[in-house]
Amino acid sequence: MTSSNILLQDWDTPFGLPPFQAIRDEDFIPAFEDAMRTHRAEIETIANDGNEPTFANTVEALERAGRALTKVANVFFNLSSADTNDTRQAIERDIGPKLAKHSMAIYTDPKLFGRIDALAAKADTLGLDGEQRRLLERYHKRFIRAGAKLDAAGKARLTEINSRLSELHTAFSQNVLAAEKAFQLVLDGEADLAGLPDFVREGAAMAAEERGLHGKHVITLSRASVEPFLEFSTRRDLREKAYRAYFARGEGGEGASDNTPLIREILALRAELATLLGFSTYAAYQIDDAMAKTPATARDLLEKVWAGAKRRADAEAAALAALAQAEGHNEPLAGWDWHYYAEKQRKAEFDIDGAALKxxxxxxxxxxxxxxxxxxxxxxxxxxxxxxxxxxxxxxxxxxxxxxxxxxxxxxxxxxxxxxxxxxxxxxxxxxxxxxxxxxxxxxxxxxxxxxxxxxxxxxxxxxxxxxxxxxxxxxxxxxxxxxTYPGLSxxxxxxxxVELPSQLYENWALQPEILNRFARHVETGEPLSQAIVDKLHAVRKFNQGFATAEYTASALYDLAIHEVDNVEGIDPIAFEKELRASLGVPDAIALRHRAPHFQHIFAGGGYAAGYYTYLWAEVMEADAFNAFEEAGSVFDPQVAERLHRFVYSSGGTLKPDEAYRAFRGRDPEVGPLLEKRGLAESESATV
Structure with a gap:
């Protein structure tokens, strides 16, 4: 590359890491535009190739095309998520719709799809290896799901929809960030700090310093700030302020940070997209390209878990209410009370003090x-x-x-x-x-x-x-x-x-004795956690799991249900949540883990839309997969680890997920280990 734009040059840094100090915000738009032009030229060359389509001149050529654009996009979107500013947010609003149109132009190109379709039709005769066959299958389905088979009018409308959705997703995310930046609960004096352990005070003092409030303390809407405050603050009035602000992010009512109208438009456009592509609902469209295949299968798992979660959560709520009443709190248990009394109960039942553990x-x-x-x-x-x-x-x-x-x-x-x-x-x-x-x-x-x-x-x-x-x-x-071999399967x-299986499975090793004994040592004394505490940490894993399972599962059911609505015209996402809560019987003191106005998994992008259930789906596999190590007699068993490495962590998308899991485990996953892990088990152990 000979461009004067640093983003389009070859970088001689170790590993080719972006030279961040040399990159200016004003470099991004020209780099995006240049890279898109280059990519369009590459696509035109592939589509207009006069030779018969082959895997090499079509699929492999597509894998090589767009490298400059991928390079620029990776730098920009990582920075716009992790270290943004006003300029980068403006660029994000500008470039998102352009990238959506650019992508749609590729996936709706009739000549290009013709070549992919021809290869897919004779895939058995092409002499492809397993990875190549899988890549061709993924490209073919990706083109179809992007509208390659639509007529010209349908393609044009789908392009408009995806462009507008890009704008809405960006606006939704930026509204949530704006709400988080705008709020600060200032704690002024010892009375406001009552009950807070040193680590919470120190974090709040640092947050205040960052905001120029010297000598004060600030609770922000970062989960790492809010949750400890809710656990330890004895000031119920301040807990209520923090709780309400946290769960009202994006629900501004009036003003630029109100995400409710954005949600309505997102849902309407997604429903229209699904209809254009021949699906009854957006949930049906999304899950068609997942392991579950249908919304009914995903819902069946969620409802199976919900029944046990509700029983457990109701019991937990009653226990916490009794604890609160014993301390003289006679009002109904509220959301801003749950963490506070749960921490008290955990300490009383298991003699585990969260502050003392940190x-x-x-x-x-x-x-x-x-x-x-x-x-x-x-x-x-x-x-x-x-x-x-x-x-x-x-x-x-x-x-x-x-x-x-x-x-x-x-x-x-x-x-x-x-x-x-x-x-x-x-x-x-x-x-x-x-x-x-x-x-x-x-x-x-x-x-x-x-x-x-x-x-x-x-x-x-x-x-x-x-x-x-x-x-x-x-x-x-x-x-x-x-x-x-191929980046498209990497x-x-x-x-x-x-995708959540490798991540959720890895969590299991955090509390293994071999790891705790070596690394969980007191930061000042160097003393390890006692065996008694380690035993309690394992015993306490099922504590408050009714709450944890209910807040997650209710959110997943909300996501699935709102994307299954036949007619979304005039839908009120807040009223929809209230109706869902009532139908499920969610305890009043439990909020959905992600309420609609700040549910970034499903409204700040399409990746997890109608797919928030996937964490639970993956947890079924994860709990079952970890059992393979326990059955082998060691959580580091080398034979099990080798299969895990080969078929799960290193195989990328070269295998179908169900095939990859069976290759690792020798069978399909069972739901029993999940229910046991969360303390929700009954007698049955069904296969999912």
Whole structure:
């Protein structure tokens, strides 16, 4: 590349990591436009090739096309999620619809689809290996799902829909971020800090300093800030303020941050898209390309789990209400009471104090624990790099090596909350693994929102934080261990209800004695957790699982139900939630884990729309998969780990998910281990 634009040049940095310090925001739009022009020219060459279509001149050519665009997009969208600013948000609003139109022009090109369709029709005669056959199948289905078989009017309308959806998804996400940045609960004086342990006070003091409120404390709408406040604050009035603000994100009523009208339009456009493509509902369209295949199958699993979750949650609510009444609180148990009294009950029943545990879970030690788990399972080693360009001072990077000591990947960790980062936790990449034209090593990034220790103090994690770290690192390993030829099948390029298996499975190792005994040590004394506490941590895993399962499952049922509505005209997403809550009998004190106005999984993009159920679907596989290690007698059994590596973590999308799971486990997953794990089990053990 000879462009003067740094984004379009070849980078001589280690691993080809973007030279972030040299990239200016004004470089992005010209780079996008140039890269799209190049990509269009590449596509035209493939589509107008006068030779008969072959796998090489069509499918492989498509895999090679658009590299410059992918490179620019990976840099921009990682930055716009993890370290945004007003300029980047404006670029995101501008470029999203253009990229949607660009993509639609490719997938609705009749000449290009003609070549793909011809190859698919004679796939059995082409002499393809398994990976090539799978790639051709994925391209063929992708073109059809994008509207390749529609007439000209249908293609034009679908392009308009996808362009507008891109605008709406971006606006939705930016509205949530704006709401999170705008809110701050200022704690002024000891009375406002009542009940808060040191780690919560320190995080709140640091948040105040970042906002110029010297000497005060601030609770933000980061989950890592809100949840500890709800657990420990004795000020019920302040808990209510924080709780209401957290669950009202995006529900502005009036003003720019109100996402309700955006949701209505998103739902209407998705319903129209599904109809154009021959599906009865958007849920049917989405799940047709997933393991579950139909909404009914996904709903069956959710309802099976909901029955046990509701029984457990009702019992938990009654117990917490009784505890509150014993302390003189005679009002009905509210949402801002649940975490507070649950923490009290956990401490009373299991003698486990969440605040007292945090010094044992220091961030650096937990990163090392995740790395050690990967070493024991897959032979990986990690060498921190301090010589690489990074996009923020808090970001860190490691060279990942395989058993032979050869570089396998670059891993980037971005762990701390900041106003420029959207909430939540996720895995992404700056480059995918492939070897279509020589070995390309992946650059994988984990982005989280932990509270940073103030004044040079260590950053301490809660148990939930530790699980989140292991979860996202499981996704990261799915990208780092990828061992495929084609980028279109690399890493996490798998069915949506399979992609959460590697991440949720990895969480299991966080609390294994072999890991806890070595890494869960008091940050000041170096003392390990006692065996008695380790035993209690395992015993407490089922505590409050009625609440956890109910808040998640109700959200998943909401997502599925609202995307199954036949006629969405005039739909009120807030009223729809109330009706769903009533029909399910959700306890009053339990909010949906993600209420519609800030449900970014399903309204800030289409990836998880009608697919939030996939976490539970994957958990069925995850619980069953971990049992394979327990049955072998060791959570690090080398034979089981080798099968896991081969068929789950490294195979990418080269295998169909059900085939990949059976190759690993020897059979289909069973739901029994999930119900047992969550404390919801009855006598049956059904196969899913």
């Amino acid at each position: 010094p044992y879970f220091e961030l650096d030690a937990m990163i090392a624990a995740a790395f050690e788990t990967a070493h024991r399972l897959f032979g990986l080693s990690f060498e921190e790099r301090r010589d690489l360009p990074i996009y923020h001072p808090d970001v860190r990077a490691w060279t990942v090596k395989n058993r032979d000591g050869k570089p396998l990947a670059l891993f980037v960790g971005d762990y701390f909350a900041r106003p420029s980062k959207r909430s939540g936790a996720w895995m992404s990449d700056f480059r995918e693994q492939s070897r279509i034209d020589g070995e390309v090593l992946p650059i994988i990034v984990n982005v989280l929102n932990f509270t940073k220790g103030g004044d040079g103090k260590p950053s301490l994690l809660s148990l939930d934080d530790v699980r989140t770290l292991f979860h996202e690192f499981g996704h990261g390993l799915h990208g780092m261990l990828s061992n495929v 890493g996490t390029s798998v069915d949506r209800d399979f």
